[in-house]
Amino acid sequence: MDFEALLSRDARVMRSSLIRQLTGLVGQPDIISFAAGSPNAQMFPHAKFRQILEHLIAREGGQMFQYSVTKGNPRLINAVGERDRVTKGIAVSSKESLLVSGSQQGLDFVARVLLDPGDAVFVETPSYIGATAAFENFRSRVCAVECDQEGMDLDHLASRVAACRTEGRPCKLIYVIPNFQNPAGSVWSQDRRRELYDFASREGLLIFEDDAYGELYFDGMDPRLLRPIKALDQTGHVIYMSTFSKILAPGLRVAWIHGPEEVTQRIEYCKETGDLCTSTVSQRIILEFLERGWMREQGESVRSFYTAKAQAMQRSLESHFGEFARWRAARGGLFQWLSLPEGVDALEVFRASLAEDKVAFIPGAPFFAEGGGANTLRLSFSNVKDENIEIGLSRLSRRIRRSLP
């Protein structure tokens, strides 16, 4: 049977990402892996979840496991909105917000609601591959925009938008991760956020702001520097998304979106035929967790855990990588980004390092939507024991030295 002929045009271009293929290789227990993108399961408040589940199931019985509303539990939507108002300065009504089954679903639905094949979407260089892959699966044109230390280079953005328009290509969306970006760990300046917002409003483009990591700031980082672009939004030009995956637990699969109602309404239609509703159990666990006031303590313990992990990594990087690599110390999030000298191919290093040193990481190139970045790599400190951070980075440094030009 000729299945290929039966596939949709979208399905014919779908691929599994290189990163997924690489992480498939690093599952063995004797590997020291800086590859995983996941938060550390020790930080998931499972004892509290257990307590909540006992309480809720005893009180609510089977209703805990019934279908729920497509756009999400209204009390949870309100609680999330209120939290974002207080801590991030975001002002939205519940009509502008909805819950989705994890950020990845939000990426997929936003893409689906906005992008036709060939439409242009602008992303940072590098950018999150789960986002660029979602956009590419709708056959949109992902344009990588250069970045400097303050964020996206807006001159480059403007020239790329203009070039796309000259080609007759509809320009719709600018996807950015201004806080502790995956993979680069970068933080946008507040000025650059304002300038991007002004640019988008002027040009009639939407900003899709992914704030998965904003609450994971390390000791010494002033959270006022992390205020989202959405806090500036008076005109409905910003679709904001965040998630409980990093601050609470990813296996619950709950994220949220604040956007202009014209967009969130369509996302709700998308969700109606897309998965009907998010796990009722997960939503109830999270709502109860918020209502008990446990998020503040949870945030503090997560932040201090990752601060310590990142510091351990900094110490080892300084001992072993100072002579030949460049990096800026991560100030939050889960990742440390590293640039090796030009000419070193991180994918080749990855293969040798995994096979001979049993050390894994993620080569940076797949995060560059239009190529480049062969000499970069992403190190996650989230799931590596402190002593293994030192051992792994020491081995990795020796491996890289052999590849130096």
Added chain:
Amino acid sequence: MDFEALLSRDARVMRSSLIRQLTGLVGQPDIISFAAGSPNAQMFPHAKFRQILEHLIAREGGQMFQYSVTKGNPRLINAVGERDRVTKGIAVSSKESLLVSGSQQGLDFVARVLLDPGDAVFVETPSYIGATAAFENFRSRVCAVECDQEGMDLDHLASRVAACRTEGRPCKLIYVIPNFQNPAGSVWSQDRRRELYDFASREGLLIFEDDAYGELYFDGMDPRLLRPIKALDQTGHVIYMSTFSKILAPGLRVAWIHGPEEVTQRIEYCKETGDLCTSTVSQRIILEFLERGWMREQGESVRSFYTAKAQAMQRSLESHFGEFARWRAARGGLFQWLSLPEGVDALEVFRASLAEDKVAFIPGAPFFAEGGGANTLRLSFSNVKDENIEIGLSRLSRRIRRSLP
């Protein structure tokens, strides 16, 4: 800001279904509602879930709340495959199977993987609106095929396929619910299943078999009559889908698909950018439930509960509707389908009945993908107390009598 101009072509045609709008009206507590499509929460084994959760969280801690594999927990996939082999005669390898976040996600992903705008998909008359809406959201052409008491009229199917091909329209998918269909409650004969399979193989079409209700057969129904089309499949022409929503609990959001690997592989790519993975918590609860051998008892108690509900509805229908309505008693599932005399408009009856009698149901017309069925309606017995079944149907009968021509 002109949001309309920024929307994708798919998003511009997305609508909330009429049924969703109607069910939004019937939430008040004093309404006797035969409208709900949901199973009865009394049947969700919450005490067992609680016991499982205590056990698993104590044993596994945070890992219970970590990300999981995109295609689903491998042990759960194997357990589901083994169960379908033993109880339904389906022979598949784990490569051909994956888990999705509820059947609705399966509908969405199968549509996305196969259907381009304008492609033809063939459905029963009537058919499940969650499916036809998912197909329509990809702008495919949904063709309603006539049915008789044994299933789809295959002559009509053949003529519609031929007509679409004459128009140059790609024909890809035949979507059917052979067991206790939502909404009509119909059960296909085993002969008709075989004939459809032969037709699809001959014509190079895929069958999408939705078996959400197959395990909900009532007393007196021989389950061998429910053997799925997938049990016949030697050639990979059948995509089979079932769910834990009706037999266990829908708020967990877990369903499964067995299909040709060429298709399930693409669905996995779709899920990778679509929601990354299904709720880890839900998958672990269900796996433990299966491994403890609790499904047999659960199935028996669910079947006997709905048997009694359906019998209560039959008694009331016979007392109040025998003179003017036609129906075949449901032999499984959650729904009783009813035909009123030609000329009676069930949507008008719905409006009057809800406003004046505080009785709700679902008019049948929205289930007819290409129009018709104005005189039909769907009654759910799942969530109505026995005494209210009698009260509600007695009121509804009086209301309808006034509309008789």
